[in-house]
Amino acid sequence: MAVIEVSGLHRAYGDRKAVDGVSFAVEEGEIFGILGPNGAGKTTTVECVEGLRRPDTGRIRVAGYDPVADRGPVTRVLGAQLQESELQPKITAGEALELYAACCPDPADWRALAERLGLTGSLGTRFAKLSGGQKQRLFIALALVGNPRIVVLDELTTGLDPRARRDTWRLIEDVRASGVTVLLVTHFMEEAQRLCDRIALIDRGRITALDTPSGLIERTASGTEISFRPSAELDTEQLAALPSAVSVTRKDGRVVIHGTDETVSALLSLLAARGITAHQLRVTEATLDDAYLDLTGTGTDT
Numbered sequence: 632m633a634v635i636e637v638s639g640l641h642r643a644y645g646d647r648k649a650v651d652g653v654s655f656a657v658e659e660g661e662i663f664g665i666l667g668p669n670g671a672g673k674t675t676t677v678e679c680v681e682g683l684r685r686p687d688t689g690r691i692r693v694a695g696y697d698p699v700a701d702r703g704p705v706t707r708v709l710g711a712q713l714q715e716s717e718l719q720p721k722i723t724a725g726e727a728l729e730l731y732a733a734c735c736p737d738p739a740d741w742r743a744l745a746e747r748l749g750l751t752g753s754l755g756t757r758f759a760k761l762s763g764g765q766k767q768r769l770f771i772a773l774a775l776v777g778n779p780r781i782v783v784l785d786e787l788t789t790g791l792d793p794r795a796r797r798d799t800w801r802l803i804e805d806v807r808a809s810g811v812t813v814l815l816v817t818h819f820m821e822e823a824q825r826l827c828d829r830i831a832l833i834d835r836g837r838i839t840a841l842d843t844p845s846g847l848i849e850r851t852a853s854g855t856e857i858s859f860r861p862s863a864e865l866d867t868e869q870l871a872a873l874p875s876a877v878s879v880t881r882k883d884g885r886v887v888i889h890g891t892d893e894t895v896s897a898l899l900s901l902l903a904a905r906g907i908t909a910h911q912l913r914v915t916e917a918t919l920d921d922a923y924l925d926l927t928g929t930g931t932d933t
């Protein structure tokens with residue numbers, strides 16, 4: 632069942648089209664990622680889902696509610712960590728968590744949440760004195776303190792050190808395991824590949840691809856690269872005829888073939904049948920980075 636439905640969303644700022652006909656549906660309990668270059672329209676899209684921006688046209692439903700018209704019910708089911716946020720400079724991290732928890736009908740244990748996010752030692756620190764990473768962790772905790780059914784995280788781990796990033800990923804995996812639906816905007820491919828069940832790639836206000844991480848990788852032209860130095864001459868035409876081979880090139884005595892896993896297996900059989908050894912054999916799989924670059928065009932913020 633879809634808990635977030637976005638259909639034909641358009642939003643412009645003056646004559647600049649930030650979001651230009653975006654549609655997607657997020658299923659209950661999944662982590663749905665939104666990836667795209669700077670200025671692609673990701674934050675505008677999720678802010679419309681959160682009810683913080685009013686769409687020009689299009690239909691959005693969050694747990695069946697209109698995020699603008701049904702503000703109250705949406706606030707009760709949805710937690711949000713915004714890309715940029717501020718709190719009163721003098722409030723401490725602990726006071727902020729306690730205050731937010733007090734405003735929620737069914738709050739989480741905010742001390743346990745702070746512990747999970749490595750904030751216990753900073754609970755007595757005023758907001759203005761927290762480091763960038765501590766502020767980020769506090770905003771993640773505030774997004775989760777109301778035990779939301781849906782959580783929107785815009786640049787979840789930006790500014791976090793590698794250990795804090797991994798701890799946060801584990802927390803989000805636990806959040807998903809408890810049945811919460813996550814809408815995640817990120818620039819980190821490793822994060823998207825590890826966490827997301829499906830990803831929408833947005834470029835210049837439009838979705839250019841929507842698939843699982845492995846589905847996106849399979850679509851990339853880079854595919855699997857096989858490179859080796861054969862012990863005897865090999866016919867280029869015969870290599871090009873290998874199943875799923877896209878290209879065969881030769882460089883400095885090395886043969887480089889682009890194809891798929893199927894091409895690798897067939898090549899190994901061919902080499903074995905001909906008694907040829909593949910010296911310095913390298914098989915490189917395409918990554919989500921390759922898919923991202925292939926599928927989001929030039930991706931400049933113009």
Ligand code: ATP
Pocket residue numbers: 644647648649667668669670671672673674675676714933
């Ligand atoms: P980033 O990855 O850099 O955060 P994004 O994909 O989240 O980018 P948005 O913040 O949605 O992109 O911005 C989309 C476009 O709309 C950009 O060209 C941006 O300059 C413009 N824009 C965003 N907010 C406003 C605003 N309040 N007023 C005018 N233009 C805006």
